[in-house]
Amino acid sequence: MSEAVAGRYFFPGTTRFVAARAVAEGDILRVEDESGTVLAHVALELVEISPRLGTLRRRFTFMDAGCFETEDSDAADCLLMGKRKGVSAHHLERSWQWAAVSVLFAAAAMFAFVVYGIPGIALWLAQETPPSFAATLSEQTLATLDKTVLKPSALPSPDRLRVEALFARAAGHGRRGAGHYKLLLRSAASLGPNALALPDGTIVMTDQLWPFVKADDEAIGVFAHEIAHVDHAHSLQAVYQAALVPAAIAVVTGDISQISQMAAILPGVLIQAAYSRGLEQQADDDAAMTVRQLGGNPAHMADLLERLDTKLCGKAGCPANWLGTHPQTAARAAHLRNAGTK
Amino acid sequence: MDDIVVRPLSPAGDKQLHRFEFRGSGGEFFRIWIVNIALSLVTLGIYSAWAKVRTRRYFYGNTFVAGHGFDYHASPVRILIGRIIALALFGVYNLLLGISPFALIPAMVLLGAAIPWFIVSSRRFNARNTSYRNVRFNFSGTYGGAFKAYIAWPFAGALTLGGLMPLAHRAQDYYYINNHAFGGKRFATVFPGWSIYKVYLLALLLFLGLVVGTLAFLLLLSPFADSAGGFGAGVSFAGMIAILIIMPGWLIIVNYVRAAGLVLALENTALDNRHTLQSEIEPGSLVWIMTSNVFLILITFGLFYPWARVRAAHYMADHLSLLAASNLDEFTSETFATQGAIGEEIAGFFDYDIGL
Incomplete structure (x- = not known):
């Protein structure tokens, strides 16, 4: 008893x-x-x-x-x-020692998951996504853009021909082969000087970018950058990353409470911005390689970036930005010039 | 029973005022929390269901009134299944939105149809798994009621450009509280529409102040501001500043509406028309606690989270009392078997807790 x-x-x-x-x-x-x-x-x-x-x-x-x-x-x-x-x-x-071990382990595991896990899963999912899906996605996105911000191009014929010739040179170095990329010219006052890639290989350049281009390598660099986005399925990766980040935060914080939800917003945004900068970096690296293979100098891409930066933010350039989807221009330019001297 | 405070000034002679009390501590909960996170990570998220039950048990179990604590009884396996379903839906929803803006409308319709069901099953699951003094709570809200409160009312609020939003808020509070019961006796809250309109009016003024303040800031920065680009720079510097002002401002406004709405609902709540809640919660203090908690969590990389939860629980409990008309001995458990076996099985199958 x-x-x-x-x-x-x-x-x-x-x-x-x-x-x-x-x-x-x-x-x-x-x-x-x-x-x-x-x-x-x-x-x-x-x-x-x-x-x-x-x-x-x-x-x-x-x-x-x-x-x-x-x-x-x-x-x-x-x-x-x-x-x-x-x-x-x-x-x-009950033990503070185990609590300390848990803090270290959780920090390491979360770091690894954010740095390698989510991008890895997103890359895998993007590669496994059927091309028909990418085509539908691209058609819908283009339809939306055409309805909202894009207008027909007003570029004069000689300019148009030159742009298309430069695009063909860049496209010849794309992984999918020249025939699998398509250039669309559009006017877009609200987007400003810009180019964007859709997952099916469609690349849109705005008329507003053309006046800033001073050398052939600059345009080739822009196209090669967008073609790299297509080749690596970057837009699909971004879609999957955006879906995985909040899901991961929900799992890790365990009990989903108002406090943890609110506190998770900012880290979520920062993480996604960092992923986006990683993808842009990869596109820049690929573009520099293409420009070099075509006998040009990637440093020209840096010139164009700086010209655009000056247009956007004045002589001093745009300030550092944690929330930026692209790396800081100075860093991108330095990286490209470095690629040019190799 | 030594924590019962009998106030000489209590309105009814034989009523007793029992203060709520929270006995948990930040340090103790920190260890529970971090060990549970580590175990959740080791098990690739599976343990998170057990972690959730332990967390709930900790907070319910440490909340006392009239000398007794609350208990939480949920089965982690059911929560795990609920989590897997919720996570799959969450992923598909985010994916649809990321893929196409056109998916927004079908996704919203599907979600609109499913949300009332999530709300009913999760509220019922939680109520029936919560007890006080060996007697379970119950939730008897219906799908139709949830649809009205959480879809129809907010829709009407949106159609009237927010004009009916305060009443939507009240409809949700009514749905939540008035469908809860303890030992077969119902909870009820009633408060006049103007009182919730007052809360939203102040929130609106705060919001206008925030907008004007942010615009003024942007005007000062306008030489730097310009459009964003795809090949060029991302979100502009001015945009970043705007976000840094708007986020905390918005947080304060949202927390204010939540806190003030909560106070209104709680201080008008009665159980069985005899036992009433008395609240000394100041919406301003609660807003301060919630908002400063978010910042402390951010600057400590999340490590403050357990103390934040305990701090909020302490404040709530310390400012809430139960004015009881009896010694609370009269409650007996409801039997939940009134639906018949088949209904019970179906209810059981769908009764998973979805983390809303």
Whole structure:
């Protein structure tokens, strides 16, 4: 017979309770009130016992919906001595050492997941996505853009021919082969000087970019950059990254509460911006390679970037930006010039 | 029972005022939280269902009123299944939105049809898995009721350009609280429409102030501001500044509406028309706690999170009391088996907790 454990007994299915004590006799748990009247007499294996958690009271629930609870968690464990086996999470949760280990492990795991896991999964998904899907996606995006920001191109014929010739040179170095890329010229005052790639190989250049182009290598560089986006399925990767980041945050923060949701917004945005900069970097590297293979100098791409930057932000250039989808222009330009000297 | 405070000034002679109390501590919860995160990561997210149950048990179990704590009984396996379903839906939804703006409309329609069902099943799951003094809570809201409160009312709010939004907020509070019961006795809250309009009016003024302030800031920065580009620079510097002002401002406004709405609903809540809640929660203090918590979490890379949760729980409990008309001995468990076996099975199958 074990020591008696003090607590409270709740009558089946009611809020009514009395002060009580529990005693284990072999495999039987007996609960009695202070005068010794037996309230419950049950085989221990039929009792549902709440796992230990912090300094929380323990609850013994009987099959008739009566229950005994005690603040004395150690004594409750003694009652169960040898009856319930298994490692309890409480052993880890009670120790500051394990907490410290957990902090380090969680930080390392999250870092690895953000840096390698999500981009890796997104890349894999993008590669597994059928081309027909990319085609539908591109058609819909183009239709939306044509309805909203894009207008027919107003570029004069000689310019148009030259642009198309330069595009053909860049496209010849694309991984899919020259015939799989298509250039569309559009006017877009709201987008400004710009070029963009759709996953099916369609590349849109705005009229507004053309006046900024001073050398052939600059235009080839822009096209090669957009072709790299197509070759690596960057827009699909971005779609998958955007879906994975909030899902990952939801899983890791565990209990989804208002506080954690709000606090997760900013990190989520920063992580996605960082992914986008990574993809842009890759497109720049590929473009520099194409320009060099065509006998040109990637440094010209840097010139164009700086010209656009000056147009956007004035002589001083655009300031550093954590939320930017592209790396900072100075860094991109330096990187491209470096590629030019190799 | 030593924490019962009998106030000489209590309005009814034989009523007793019991203060709520939260007995958890940040340090203790920190260890539970971080160990659970590590275990969730090791098990690729599977343990997160057990983590959720432990977290809930910790907060419910440490919340006391009239000398007794609450208990949470959910089965982690059911939560795990609910999580897998929720995560799949969440992923598909985000994917659809990322793929095509045209998917927005069908996605919204599907979500609109599913949301009331998520709300009903998750509320019922949580209520039935929560007990106080060995008696379970219950939630008896219907799909139709949830559709009205969470889809129809907000839709009407949007159609009237926000004019009916405060009433939508009240409809949701009514749906939530008035469908809860304890030991077969119902909770009820009633408050006049103008009181919730007052909350939204102040929120609107705060919002206008935020807009004017941000615009003024942008005008000062206009020499730097210009459009964003695809091949060129990304989000512009001015845009970044605007986000840095708007985000905290918006956080404060959202928290204010939540806090003030909560106070209104709570201080008008009664159980069985006899036991009433009394709130001394100041919306301003709650906004301060919630907003500063978000910033402390951000600057500590998330490590402050457990203390943030405990801090909010302490404030809520310390400023809430139950004015009880009896010694609370009279409650007996409802039997939930009234739906018949088949209905029970179907309800059981769909009763998974979806984290909304």
